[in-house]
Amino acid sequence: MEWVEGEGATEDEAVENAMEKLGASSRDEIKIEVIGKERKFFGFGEEKVKVKAAFNKSPADTGDGKAAEGIEVLQRLLNGMKLEARVEGNREGDTIRLNIFSDYGGILIGRRGETLDSLEHIVDRIVNRKFEDRVNIIVDTENYRERRIEKLHSLAKKLASQVKMTGRPASIASMNARDRKVIHIALRDDLSVETISEGEGFERKVVVSPRRTGVRSL
Amino acid sequence: MKELVTYIAKALVDKPEEVSVQEVEGEKTSVIELKVASEDLGKVIGKHGRTARAMRTIISAAATKLRKRAVLEILE
Numbered sequence: 461m462e463w464v465e466g467e468g469a470t471e472d473e474a475v476e477n478a479m480e481k482l483g484a485s486s487r488d489e490i491k492i493e494v495i496g497k498e499r500k501f502f503g504f505g506e507e508k509v510k511v512k513a514a515f516n517k518s519p520a521d522t523g524d525g526k527a528a529e530g531i532e533v534l535q536r537l538l539n540g541m542k543l544e545a546r547v548e549g550n551r552e553g554d555t556i557r558l559n560i561f562s563d564y565g566g567i568l569i570g571r572r573g574e575t576l577d578s579l580e581h582i583v584d585r586i587v588n589r590k591f592e593d594r595v596n597i598i599v600d601t602e603n604y605r606e607r608r609i610e611k612l613h614s615l616a617k618k619l620a621s622q623v624k625m626t627g628r629p630a631s632i633a634s635m636n637a638r639d640r641k642v643i644h645i646a647l648r649d650d651l652s653v654e655t656i657s658e659g660e661g662f663e664r665k666v667v668v669s670p671r672r673t674g675v676r677s678l
Numbered sequence: 679m680k681e682l683v684t685y686i687a688k689a690l691v692d693k694p695e696e697v698s699v700q701e702v703e704g705e706k707t708s709v710i711e712l713k714v715a716s717e718d719l720g721k722v723i724g725k726h727g728r729t730a731r732a733m734r735t736i737i738s739a740a741a742t743k744l745r746k747r748a749v750l751e752i753l754e
Contacts, residue, residue: 541736577732
């Protein structure tokens, strides 16, 4: 639990100040304690109020520390982005699924899921900062992850039939490792094509080519 | 935006007390300058710059909602 201090001329101002430092968007999310009130000039003039504040425990806390931490970290990122959103999460084995509920699906998903992947990466880095009890983090909203897999499956099938028709290799550019894996798996059992990943870093792409049979290969 | 970058950086590094963030706000674009202890530089950049890239994407998304642009500079 991280506490921050806030200051202001009134208690409300001090709380606002503390909320800003925490990245909280509503007073309901935090707990507040007044640390002190000071009057300058022997009781005349300005009053200064100091409070300390920290986030409440997430209501979705299931007693699992890592899942709760994941929810809290993601919630704070979203608050920091000034997007009103709610996070729910659960843990299945080594995997923590975090689901965002908001009206900002488009912004949160981003181009080809780029923003969702970035949120996922940052939550992963923070939650897995300590070595023990490593977990996989999945961040999702509006069922994007599943929709993406379905879309990639049909893309893979389309490409495979194109390759079979033309007999020439075809490639899918700019994909992350997770997307490439979906393509490889989608075409794993298709005996007439084979898939490989080519290129380095962000340039890496999946190439689908006709499968060379034992007889034909030279 | 400054608070967002501060939160992320402090949560990633070993020396949060050495994190400092400055925001230079322009009319359309604001530049956010992040400084961390030299031994923490790798933590905010990440393997192949992945963490820095993720921070930039998140900041851009947040700026989109405000109809602005935001740029993250990591100072060495």
